[in-house]
Amino acid sequence: MKRLHHLLAASAVAASALLGLASAPAHASPIVVDVGGAQSVNLQGEAGNTVWFIDVGANAVLNSLSWSLDLNAFAPSVLSEMQVSFGGSSGLDLVTFAPGGADFASGIGSYSGSLDLSPFGLGVGADGLLRLEFSEAYKDFALDVAEGEWLRGNLTFDVTAASAVPEPASAALALLGLGLIVGVQARRRRGH
Secondary structure, X not given: OHHHHHHHHHHXXXXXXXXXXXXXXXXXXXXXXXXXXXXXXXXXXXXXXXXXXXEOOOOOEEEEEEEEEEEEEOOOOOHHHEEEEEEEOOOOOEEEEOOOOOXXXXXXXXXXXXXXXXXXXXXXOOOOEEEEEEEEOOOOOOOOOOXXXXXXXXXXXXXXXXXXXXXXXXXXXHHHHHHHHHHHHHHHHHXX
């Protein structure tokens, strides 16, 4: 009986640790992407665009984006047409952002600011890869001819890592231990 009591106590500790792990607060951290040298070439989703994959952690959530960068739009293309799309590696759920959105001039422009991404519920998948695609909103030149360059600067994503999720076998064992504890306690109450 003493051995069973120790086993049940150990199961209770394991279950408690498991529940604590499942509810542990997620940790947010900045991911800084140097955009220098990226080119805006074709329309979004077309071959020939600059596409980067950044490892931000499996199932991470994107909370916000801040930027400080310089763009160069080659005439007759304009700065407002240069854009970057970002999201999971599949490329299906993307947010498209144009830093020079109100600047209808060619040449060099400098932009900085921030954007709250939390309303979008945007995250990456199990592979942990954030996909960035640099493209044009309107194609002025021939296909595969660059219309602009991201000269220098950074995109900074505030990313929350996914909460630690216990292995299914560990969760099953902890729940079994919890069930044993409840069963033994119920039996003791009836016996007294």
